[in-house]
Amino acid sequence: MNLLRYLFxxxxxxxxxxxxxxxxxxxxxxxxxxxxxxxxxxxxxEIGLSFARSAPPPGxxxxxxxxxxxEAVLVRYPLGIPLGLVAALSEHVRVITIVASQAQxxxxxxxxxxxxxxxxxxxxxxxxxxxxxxxxxxxxxxxDGNRRISIVDFIYNRPRPADDAIPAALGAYLDVPVYAMDxxxxxxxYMTDGWGISASTDLVWEENGFNQALVLQRxxxxxxxxxxxxxxxxxxxYLKHIDTWGKFLDVDKILIAEVxxxxxxxxxxxxxxxxxxxxxxxxxxxxxxxxxxxxxGQPYTNALIVNERVYVPISSSSWDAAALxxxxxxxxxxxxxxxxxxxxxxxxLHCRVKEVADTGMxxxxxxxxxxxxxxxxxxxxxxxxxxxxxxxxRQDELFLIYRTEDAPFxxxxxxxxxxxxxxxxxxxxxxxxxxxxxxSAADASGRTEHFPLVGPAGARSFHVLPQGGCQQxxxxxxxxxxxxxxxxxTFTVTVANGGPAPAPLDLWLDVTGPASPQLxxxxxxLPAGAxxxxxxxxxxxxxxxxxxxxxxxTLGDFDAGEVCxxxxxxxxxxxxxARSGASSGAEFEVVDDFFAPASVPSAGAVAVAPNPFTGxxxxxxxxxxxxxxxxxVYDVLGREVATLVDxxxxxxxxxxxxxxxxxxxxxxxxxxxVGDAVRTGRMTLxx
Numbered sequence: 193m194n195l196l197r198y199l200f201x202x203x204x205x206x207x208x209x210x211x212x213x214x215x216x217x218x219x220x221x222x223x224x225x226x227x228x229x230x231x232x233x234x235x236x237x238e239i240g241l242s243f244a245r246s247a248p249p250p251g252x253x254x255x256x257x258x259x260x261x262x263e264a265v266l267v268r269y270p271l272g273i274p275l276g277l278v279a280a281l282s283e284h285v286r287v288i289t290i291v292a293s294q295a296q297x298x299x300x301x302x303x304x305x306x307x308x309x310x311x312x313x314x315x316x317x318x319x320x321x322x323x324x325x326x327x328x329x330x331x332x333x334x335x336d337g338n339r340r341i342s343i344v345d346f347i348y349n350r351p352r353p354a355d356d357a358i359p360a361a362l363g364a365y366l367d368v369p370v371y372a373m374d375x376x377x378x379x380x381x382y383m384t385d386g387w388g389i390s391a392s393t394d395l396v397w398e399e400n401g402f403n404q405a406l407v408l409q410r411x412x413x414x415x416x417x418x419x420x421x422x423x424x425x426x427x428x429x430y431l432k433h434i435d436t437w438g439k440f441l442d443v444d445k446i447l448i449a450e451v452x453x454x455x456x457x458x459x460x461x462x463x464x465x466x467x468x469x470x471x472x473x474x475x476x477x478x479x480x481x482x483x484x485x486x487x488x489g490q491p492y493t494n495a496l497i498v499n500e501r502v503y504v505p506i507s508s509s510s511w512d513a514a515a516l517x518x519x520x521x522x523x524x525x526x527x528x529x530x531x532x533x534x535x536x537x538x539x540x541l542h543c544r545v546k547e548v549a550d551t552g553m554x555x556x557x558x559x560x561x562x563x564x565x566x567x568x569x570x571x572x573x574x575x576x577x578x579x580x581x582x583x584x585x586r587q588d589e590l591f592l593i594y595r596t597e598d599a600p601f602x603x604x605x606x607x608x609x610x611x612x613x614x615x616x617x618x619x620x621x622x623x624x625x626x627x628x629x630x631x632s633a634a635d636a637s638g639r640t641e642h643f644p645l646v647g648p649a650g651a652r653s654f655h656v657l658p659q660g661g662c663q664q665x666x667x668x669x670x671x672x673x674x675x676x677x678x679x680x681x682t683f684t685v686t687v688a689n690g691g692p693a694p695a696p697l698d699l700w701l702d703v704t705g706p707a708s709p710q711l712x713x714x715x716x717x718l719p720a721g722a723x724x725x726x727x728x729x730x731x732x733x734x735x736x737x738x739x740x741x742x743x744x745x746t747l748g749d750f751d752a753g754e755v756c757x758x759x760x761x762x763x764x765x766x767x768x769x770a771r772s773g774a775s776s777g778a779e780f781e782v783v784d785d786f787f788a789p790a791s792v793p794s795a796g797a798v799a800v801a802p803n804p805f806t807g808x809x810x811x812x813x814x815x816x817x818x819x820x821x822x823x824x825v826y827d828v829l830g831r832e833v834a835t836l837v838d839x840x841x842x843x844x845x846x847x848x849x850x851x852x853x854x855x856x857x858x859x860x861x862x863x864x865x866v867g868d869a870v871r872t873g874r875m876t877l878x879x
Contacts, residue, residue, distance in 0.1 A: 243374060244372060245374035248371060248414045250338050251337045252879045253335070255386065255390065256384075259645065261550040261645065262547040263551065263552075264286035266362065271544075274532070276307065277531050278304060280529060281503070284500075288317055290317050290319055290326070291317070319354075321354050321358065323352060325355070326544065327380050335580065340580065341551040341553060343363045347374060373410050377392075380435050380543050381396060381432065383438070389417070389419040390415070390421070391421040391438070421467075435494055436493065438468075439495065447519075448468065449483075477562065482522045486511070490511060490515065494541055502528045505535045506531065507535060516528050525646030526650075550580075557575070557576040557857065564656075567656055576613055577590065579637065581636075583635045590633050591631065592629060593629065595627070596621050596627050610876040612878055613857065798811065798812070800875045803875050805875065805876070807851070811848050813846055813871070815866055819866055820866075821841045825860050825863075825875075827861075833860065857879040858876070
């Protein structure tokens, strides 16, 4: 678990004169504050007093993100938001308004009609409330193991029993299960990516007696969160809510407020931005961190994502347009709208509106391909498709839609490969180029959905390298000097076979500098389309002089006369190099071979069972005689996700367990190397 503990579409301005709004009958003129009143502080011991914990949802469970499909939004009447925002929301989604009585419902309906609200999308939930903060006391949503969208309730961190009862009331209204998690929390201090990663400030520790183990266990059991980023509050406010300075925009994108360098909390804002930039998203890539400038505490991060729209609180300041432009650049294909209101730096639009997950959503999840991809004739792309409506998928309406460069989009039919996973083989251009793609699916409930949610406007893309015998890239790091027998230089070698057939390869390293040895790293066979990444260590002899050494990797099938281009890079060796008799000499020593030796016995057949699997599966294989073996699991992007075996094995049958905890549903590839034999195959993880 991952923790930081303390550390141009037209601009729509819905302008509301705050003074007149607060005098209007539809506006809550005497709201409770978002924080506790002095009287409530004295009643703090009442928080959670009558809360009854339930069993967790049936697993596997997945916490849904704000940027997944919503069927409605939840607000409370009298309102804390402008009527113009209600009208705008009602154009595209149902607005569920909490009212205390039939009389209040009639009053709300009259105000809505006068403001141009689409009354076909106006619904009402009669229940008592204490305040307008539907975000803070509203529910979390999960997809549970019964393939249902369910509600997870929590102990609202205020002694406001009517507010705390709203998740249960909404569950009854929507006719969905409600699970009670005995954790003190608040929606404004929580965001999640839908892939098991969430974030909050350390308020969550504080309000749960600093029992971090309990918090993490509850988050895992009830929400399926196995990576929880708990950070400082860079604003250092009374509220300590994460949505007043940060926001997940997508699985791999996060927005962080930026303040002037003269601001007293500047260093803290930069610290949390740097922290998230250093973290890995659920897509296996570093987070893309976007910054929005808030020189006077503008609440731009306190925005609401509902389906294909983003509703941003603005303040009629000169920085509004730039803030909206940040959202447009970060979220191509979304309609970004700005709204004025009675916003505060610690309380704005997001705090007062809560999305309601589509209880029959058609969920498409895919780990996107990005960056550079070696040429191969076809590349398999997988997507998980789950119809939570309970209706069957329309098999003839499941597509991978793609194009190369600026050509028109073309369509490939998706085929089932096991469980909820579907795949299509995407042909790649032999000359290289940019490939863009998205997925589309439909089910018998009438829903059609895309990944990404905005469809072609948000299509993902990657670059195909031109066809060639092989391509390679290198990165190097210099370890600290060791006293004896000599310094070790470590670097990573990545080799991709872009050809249509297995490629025999020799790898040589040429060292030039004060000493210039030529070193053979190893030889072996690389399967078609395969990519391997290995660490190599060179031990520098004590007699080697200090200076700058250039290292160039050359690879190819030298027996056949084929040599790939060399890729040079530089490593600096400096300082005092230890000398000893054991390490003196003219040659550098190769410590680790890139390939396993060719003399060990071959591996027998490999069996994976169960396959598909939901959490763990067993990999069984035979080894003819005692030998070194390596069994590694990769995702479909070629990234190593698990090493199951790496060392000598005795002759006989071997069985190892692949635990996929923390991994996303989809197809994974195993690769077993024993001597000159390579066995590969697929396994499918479902959730």
